Amino acid sequence: MSSVCLAPTTPDDFPALGEFLARGFRVPADHPFAATDVLAWKYGGSPGSPFRSLLARDDRGAIIGHVGYCLTSLGTARGAPTSTIDRQPILHMLDWLAARDHPGVGTELARAAHQAAPLAYGLGGTPASRRAVRRLGYAYRGELTIYRRILRPLAALRAHEPLPRRLARAVRDTARWATLRPARPRQPLEARPTAHFGLEVDELYAAALAPGPLAATQRTASTLNHRLNYPRGGQTGWHLVSPGARDPIGFATLALSDGPRRTGTIVDLVLPGWDADRTYAAIVALTEALRRLGADTARAIASPDPLAPALTAAGYRPAHTIPWYVRDPNQTWPDSTPAWLTFHEADYAVLPP
Numbered sequence: 088m089s090s091v092c093l094a095p096t097t098p099d100d101f102p103a104l105g106e107f108l109a110r111g112f113r114v115p116a117d118h119p120f121a122a123t124d125v126l127a128w129k130y131g132g133s134p135g136s137p138f139r140s141l142l143a144r145d146d147r148g149a150i151i152g153h154v155g156y157c158l159t160s161l162g163t164a165r166g167a168p169t170s171t172i173d174r175q176p177i178l179h180m181l182d183w184l185a186a187r188d189h190p191g192v193g194t195e196l197a198r199a200a201h202q203a204a205p206l207a208y209g210l211g212g213t214p215a216s217r218r219a220v221r222r223l224g225y226a227y228r229g230e231l232t233i234y235r236r237i238l239r240p241l242a243a244l245r246a247h248e249p250l251p252r253r254l255a256r257a258v259r260d261t262a263r264w265a266t267l268r269p270a271r272p273r274q275p276l277e278a279r280p281t282a283h284f285g286l287e288v289d290e291l292y293a294a295a296l297a298p299g300p301l302a303a304t305q306r307t308a309s310t311l312n313h314r315l316n317y318p319r320g321g322q323t324g325w326h327l328v329s330p331g332a333r334d335p336i337g338f339a340t341l342a343l344s345d346g347p348r349r350t351g352t353i354v355d356l357v358l359p360g361w362d363a364d365r366t367y368a369a370i371v372a373l374t375e376a377l378r379r380l381g382a383d384t385a386r387a388i389a390s391p392d393p394l395a396p397a398l399t400a401a402g403y404r405p406a407h408t409i410p411w412y413v414r415d416p417n418q419t420w421p422d423s424t425p426a427w428l429t430f431h432e433a434d435y436a437v438l439p440p
Contacts, residue, residue: 091151091192093199096140100150101126104142107150111184120182124318130155133316135309141199143185143192152192155182156200157432159310162292163424164299172296175419176204177304179432183216197223205416210432211409225412231428232389234403236374237263238351239383245347267402272368274329278339278376281324282315284308287335294359295337296427301391302420303427306357311340321345325376327358327369336365339373340431343380351382355431361393370394370401391427 096104105121112121119125130140137159143152161177180200185193201207201223209220210231221227240261246253285308292306315322321343326335337358344350353373358366370387377385387403389395411428413420 090146091189091195092144092146093141093195094144096130096142096153098127098131100142101130103150104140104153107153108182108184111186119319122319128316128318133313135307135313137310137313138181139200139203140182141196143189143196145189151186151189152196153182153184154180154193154196154200156180156203158203160305161206161302161420162296162305163302163420164296165424166299166301172293174305175206177206177208178204179208179210193219194223201414205414206419207414208428208432209412209414210428211411217410217412220412220414223414224416225414228411228413228422228426230408230410232395232408233406234387234389234395234398235406236267236385236398236401236403237383238374238378238385247347263404269371269400269402272364272371274364274368276336276365276368276372277328277330278325278369278372279328279335280376281326281338284311284315284324284338287326287338288357291335291338291357291359295357295361298360300424301427302424303391304432306355306431314340322354323380325373327372337369339369341373341377341380342430343377343382349381349383351377351380351385352430353377353385353387355429356387356394361391363393363396366393366397367400370397370403374401388429390429392425 101123105123105126106116109116109118109121114121129138137157138155139158140153140155142150145151156178158176158178160174163173178200180197183193183197209225246256288306288308288311296303311324315324323341325339325341327337327339328335337356339356340354342352342354356369356373358369374385386406387394387398389398
């Protein structure tokens, strides 16, 4: 059996890594996630990037495995009578792949990645990866519900499908769209675009988490700004502001996909207090921002819990769910502590959907 060498990925590795990932995940060679500029942005060590990468090579120097991971911290607020936020290092693996003739390499890479933080989580994944993470000590924690709203029902006519199917979808989408008329918010908010996040991020994140009990990965200005610099575009930052006010009371990031039917995503929403009226107003304002950006449909994860009724009131409906898992050998994230997980987590925010 040939020897295996594990080492951090370097910029010189990006072209070969892109070919390996595209071939292994069976996507076109020019798919954005495997493009050299995207890999350089993700794994090139840019300021603010939370992403790291490890390669496995055989004794001939050929790539036989890869794991990327997003290294951040988990903030946990226990709730009254204290507002203290406990922080623990946590990671999420992505672009995890082993050559078919070297299946054990995937486990070696995962164990090497886990040296960076004992606490880890995973969202979604293929059936094979879900089985694999269970063998690595991940425990199933539940399902996250993704909500969807139609913004432009006739966009179905642009899909790459036979005409009868496009017509049927357009009729169905129009009927759904016509029955959903969200009410005007009682406390309206404005969504103002921002090209750069700053000191407001730490303050608003802590205020959104502190009431607890709640657990969420860290939001920092440097990480958010790095994601806004995604080289293929589509990522935008927003401040939520009361009409006539200057200082933001919350912030969000949005993503817009390319293609015949454009999906707009509320990647993340941070809103102190999660007041029902303000949460609804924030969803309405961000949905309108997605519409102005050209989105045909909008989507969001109903997390934390106050988002579900706000999304429903704003015309969104459950579309599907994704499972999530936690590797927690030291039992630092109790099952009883609710999770706040969004598209901000790891690779769900790296590329537009």
